[in-house]
Amino acid sequence: MLRIDDLHVYYGEIHALKGVGLEVCRGEIVALLGNNGAGKTTTLKTISGLLSPRRGHITLEERSLAGVAAHDVVLRGVAHVPEGRRIFNRLTVRENLTMGAYLRTDDGIEPDLERVFTLFPRLKERIGQVAGTLSGGEQQMLAIGRALMASPRLLLLDEPSMGLAPVLVEQIFATIREINQQGTTILLVEQNAAMALEIAHRGYVLETGVIALTGSAAELGENADVRRAYLGE
Amino acid sequence: MDLPLLLGILPQVLLDGLILGFMYALIALGYTMVYGVLEFINFAHSEIFIVGAFVGVELLLGLKSAGLLDALPWPLVLVLVLVAGMAASGVLAVTVERVAYRPLRHAPRLIPLISAIGISFFLQDAIRLFESLWRNAFNLVYPTMDVLNVRFELTQTVDVSVKSLVVIVAALAMLGVLHLLVNRTKVGTAIRAVAEDQAAASLMGINVNRIISLTFLIGGAMGGAAGVLFGVQYGLINPYTGFIPGLKAFTAAVLGGIGNIPGAMLGGLVLGLLEALAASYLSLLTGGAFGAEYKDIFAFSVLIVILIFRPKGLLGEVIRGRA
Numbered sequence: 001m002l003r004i005d006d007l008h009v010y011y012g013e014i015h016a017l018k019g020v021g022l023e024v025c026r027g028e029i030v031a032l033l034g035n036n037g038a039g040k041t042t043t044l045k046t047i048s049g050l051l052s053p054r055r056g057h058i059t060l061e062e063r064s065l066a067g068v069a070a071h072d073v074v075l076r077g078v079a080h081v082p083e084g085r086r087i088f089n090r091l092t093v094r095e096n097l098t099m100g101a102y103l104r105t106d107d108g109i110e111p112d113l114e115r116v117f118t119l120f121p122r123l124k125e126r127i128g129q130v131a132g133t134l135s136g137g138e139q140q141m142l143a144i145g146r147a148l149m150a151s152p153r154l155l156l157l158d159e160p161s162m163g164l165a166p167v168l169v170e171q172i173f174a175t176i177r178e179i180n181q182q183g184t185t186i187l188l189v190e191q192n193a194a195m196a197l198e199i200a201h202r203g204y205v206l207e208t209g210v211i212a213l214t215g216s217a218a219e220l221g222e223n224a225d226v227r228r229a230y231l232g233e
Numbered sequence: 234m235d236l237p238l239l240l241g242i243l244p245q246v247l248l249d250g251l252i253l254g255f256m257y258a259l260i261a262l263g264y265t266m267v268y269g270v271l272e273f274i275n276f277a278h279s280e281i282f283i284v285g286a287f288v289g290v291e292l293l294l295g296l297k298s299a300g301l302l303d304a305l306p307w308p309l310v311l312v313l314v315l316v317a318g319m320a321a322s323g324v325l326a327v328t329v330e331r332v333a334y335r336p337l338r339h340a341p342r343l344i345p346l347i348s349a350i351g352i353s354f355f356l357q358d359a360i361r362l363f364e365s366l367w368r369n370a371f372n373l374v375y376p377t378m379d380v381l382n383v384r385f386e387l388t389q390t391v392d393v394s395v396k397s398l399v400v401i402v403a404a405l406a407m408l409g410v411l412h413l414l415v416n417r418t419k420v421g422t423a424i425r426a427v428a429e430d431q432a433a434a435s436l437m438g439i440n441v442n443r444i445i446s447l448t449f450l451i452g453g454a455m456g457g458a459a460g461v462l463f464g465v466q467y468g469l470i471n472p473y474t475g476f477i478p479g480l481k482a483f484t485a486a487v488l489g490g491i492g493n494i495p496g497a498m499l500g501g502l503v504l505g506l507l508e509a510l511a512a513s514y515l516s517l518l519t520g521g522a523f524g525a526e527y528k529d530i531f532a533f534s535v536l537i538v539i540l541i542f543r544p545k546g547l548l549g550e551v552i553r554g555r556a
Contacts, residue, residue, distance in 0.1 A: 050432055074438035086433035088426050095422050102423065103438035150438065 007056035034206035079152035089132030100149030193230035254505025255404035259459035260482030263452030279479020280356035285318035285460025322457025490549020
């Protein structure tokens, strides 16, 4: 579904991605693991058009995605839940969700709103509330719900567990798995490698801008290097 | 001191202050909306405002020389002039952003500010050049329509002219429409989303550049409307007339909390009222030691005091998101 080849991205003179290649197949959850600064967020931002690659290919469903503006990438069926959630603090929960469906004119918006409320009943309770007053967990739910309102075929998730209590992390990851089972393909960036490998089908390990390792979630979970570097052994 | 006299003129003073305040409020919207999305002060806005006044006076003079000014119903004439002023100022604001600000979007913050000041000078002198070639005139007088000068006597000391009512009704209508647009429509929500986080907004599929252009269009149109109303109310304009009202409207925007739309409206009204009160009462209350010409000093002293105690402005509350 998504294929990235030899991707090079720079911040000014800093060479952040040095030839990254990866693939996400329809229906999968693929985890992208790595330390701070390895290039995980950069990879997602380049897919969603917030950054432009200097070299390399991104193809989504056989069509190139490299250099497409962020607001047009949404039309191609990709939604990005950015690092730090980036919900609109001054807008209400409902307005945030409306913005998620900004480009849609079809009549699937209402059913999708119901779907989001089924996945995150808390959001329905808070629908008229200003988003900046939500708790951290609720904000993460809103960020994911907002992305789902675009009815994406591919969902990019950047650190959904960041700053959340362990019980909330469990809950969010269960919901991510549910979203995937309902048919949305997911590319998941996580520092919490244990949680990510629990729900992912496959994974990649990114180290300073290059893919160091790839395999099924089970293989990665048993790999001695991965266990030492990312699973705290 | 003659207390009955002081109180007797109060309603008239408040009315004058309100009219001035609505004018400031309309202009202040242009500063505050642009600041809201770009965190940038559009110092050319005072000229965008006065261009509206000039387009209005040109249209009125054109109608007059065609003999249509008295032939057409006066509300239609006013609507025509308002729409023309709004369209001209709106399109001008969008063009200025496209030509002079957008290429500098990622430059250090002082650079677009200087570009804005340059545009301000350029527009002042472009209007001056145009009017001196076209009419060989520096000051232009708004053609009067008799009906606008009809005054209703409310009490012995208070009367209100039709043109004052026109200014109030038009300003209220425009502020109301803007409020609905920004708070009740999808595109208005998008403007607020872009104001808060451009990158996140673009991830929603919002074309950020288009929303920024729209913001300049709306802010410019409000400024153009204020320009026409200014001309109708005060009658005389020249190419440099925009500067002082522009500066005061900018102050009003800061007073209300820059970036905050209801704040700009409130700030404009407060400033207008302060100025009118000072103009009428300073001389009376100080026995002539401070004349009406001290009105700006008084108004701005009050502003400084307000900003010392509320540095974010009257309505400038920042809702912080939790990390």
